Amino acid sequence: MEYTRTVEALKEGTVIDHIPAGQGLKILRLFRFADTGERVTVGLNLSSRHMGSKDIIKVENVALTAAQANELALFAPKATVNLISNFEVVKKHKLELPEAIEGIFACPNSNCISHTEPVESHFYVRPQGTDTKMKCKYCEKVFSKDIVAEVR
Amino acid sequence: MANPLYRKHIISIADFSREELELVVDTAARLKRQPRNDLLAGRLIGSCFFEPSTRTRLSFETAVQRLGGSVIGFADGGNTSAKKGETLADSIKIIGSYTDAVVMRHPREGAARLASEFSAVPVINGGDGSNQHPTQTLLDLFTLRETQGTLENLTVAFVGDLKYGRTVHSLVQALSLFNARFYFVSPEQLAMPDYLCEELNERGIQYTLADSLDDVIPQVDILYMTRVQRERFDEAEFKKIQGQYILKAEMLKNARTNMKVLHPLPRVDEIEVAVDATPHAYYFEQAKNGVFARQALLSLVLNETV
Numbered sequence: 333m334e335y336t337r338t339v340e341a342l343k344e345g346t347v348i349d350h351i352p353a354g355q356g357l358k359i360l361r362l363f364r365f366a367d368t369g370e371r372v373t374v375g376l377n378l379s380s381r382h383m384g385s386k387d388i389i390k391v392e393n394v395a396l397t398a399a400q401a402n403e404l405a406l407f408a409p410k411a412t413v414n415l416i417s418n419f420e421v422v423k424k425h426k427l428e429l430p431e432a433i434e435g436i437f438a439c440p441n442s443n444c445i446s447h448t449e450p451v452e453s454h455f456y457v458r459p460q461g462t463d464t465k466m467k468c469k470y471c472e473k474v475f476s477k478d479i480v481a482e483v484r
Numbered sequence: 485m486a487n488p489l490y491r492k493h494i495i496s497i498a499d500f501s502r503e504e505l506e507l508v509v510d511t512a513a514r515l516k517r518q519p520r521n522d523l524l525a526g527r528l529i530g531s532c533f534f535e536p537s538t539r540t541r542l543s544f545e546t547a548v549q550r551l552g553g554s555v556i557g558f559a560d561g562g563n564t565s566a567k568k569g570e571t572l573a574d575s576i577k578i579i580g581s582y583t584d585a586v587v588m589r590h591p592r593e594g595a596a597r598l599a600s601e602f603s604a605v606p607v608i609n610g611g612d613g614s615n616q617h618p619t620q621t622l623l624d625l626f627t628l629r630e631t632q633g634t635l636e637n638l639t640v641a642f643v644g645d646l647k648y649g650r651t652v653h654s655l656v657q658a659l660s661l662f663n664a665r666f667y668f669v670s671p672e673q674l675a676m677p678d679y680l681c682e683e684l685n686e687r688g689i690q691y692t693l694a695d696s697l698d699d700v701i702p703q704v705d706i707l708y709m710t711r712v713q714r715e716r717f718d719e720a721e722f723k724k725i726q727g728q729y730i731l732k733a734e735m736l737k738n739a740r741t742n743m744k745v746l747h748p749l750p751r752v753d754e755i756e757v758a759v760d761a762t763p764h765a766y767y768f769e770q771a772k773n774g775v776f777a778r779q780a781l782l783s784l785v786l787n788e789t790v
């Protein structure tokens with residue numbers, strides 16, 4: 333089974349599995365995994381019994397934090413995050429939508445004061461139906477998560 | 485016990501509870517009835533207009549001086565260090581160290597919230613880009629209460645540009661704390677934004693989208709007019725809608741006796757001058773109320789008890 337094999341292949345690190353196909357690269361950018369210098373393996377459009385097709389990311393020697401797992405919940409709420417140590421799953425993160433996200437995304441409103449001042453961006457996060465809304469703490473504009481995620 | 489607004493930043497109407505809104509309205513009414521010239525005695529207020537707004541600035545500065553306070557500041561950000569590249573964060577740290585409170589207006593959205601994070605003294609938002617203008621909402625609420633005797637269960641029609649008008653958005657949000665019922669009368673291109681309608685749905689507030697001013701007038705306690713700007717349309721489009729959002733005196737013949745017409749001013753031609761002479765016109769008194777609402781706010785922010 334492919335799932336088992338991919339986990340087995342990793343000695344230390346994090347496996348993010350069951351990412352909806354197409355979101356994998358976005359998540360890779362979100363956490364800047366490529367910048368860690370560690371070996372990153374990405375699988376795109378893999379076949380999944382439950383999801384049809386999925387993406388998967390494995391990063392060696394990097395443990396995703398609980399806060400990062402919550403940020404991940406924005407894009408892939410049904411993803412699974414397993415922390416691996418010595419080939420064993422030592423922790424599974426449960427994904428929960430964070431109340432706020434700081435510093436990762438820029439505000440899509442180009443006239444927002446956050447762009448020109450020495451502050452981190454700051455969004456309040458709120459699920460709404462199938463979408464997730466993000467409200468900028470500064471300009472108070474509300475955006476769909478996909479719009480915020482495009483601007484970085 | 486200190487009043488709940490004492491030493492608070494005043495940034496966004498969404499930060500106010502119902503009780504706090506009522507406190508400002510009550511205090512404004514009291515100060516209009518019994519003027520005070522001592523509530524800001526010995527206080528120095530920074531009046532920092534990073535973009536010009538003569539009306540708002542004069543209203544604030546009148547409020548400060550009527551209460552016995554004094555003002556320093558600037559009327560146009562073009563001449564300040566902001567032009568030389570100083571951050572707002574730095575400017576406000578410095579101005580805050582000179583003064584007891586800072587009133588500010590800024591062309592960028594979020595400027596007041598940001599300033600509040602860097603200021604040692606309370607920041608009062610006098611408008612941040614297209615975002616918030618809380619003192620306009622407070623003066624509107626004060627005027628509604630003054631004319632209707634209550635803020636509870638009012639029926640209010642908003643007319644004109646409901647898409648870009650922050651005045652309208654904030655007042656709608658504030659009134660939804662008081663179980664208001666709304667009519668929204670606008671051209672389709674300037675309709676109330678979806679996110680606000682969704683908010684009203686979530687709060688269970690009733691509203692009706694209407695295209696005819698005539699149908700709505702007999703139904704409401706307040707007719708809140710705004711200007712439909714020609715620039716928002718191409719010429720042909722504007723011709724089509726022009727006139728549909730203009731209030732004429734004869735249209736008021738079926739209005740309720742308690743009905744008042746409000747407008748944030750300046751008006752151009754959306755309220756015919758003949759309306760001014762009707763008992764329904766209240767927009768000039770509304771503008772005057774701006775001074776009392778700002779007096780109330782400044783008094784509450786700078787005094788434990790008023």
Ligand SMILES: [Zn+2]
Nearest residue numbers: 439444468471
């Ligand atoms: Zn923003």
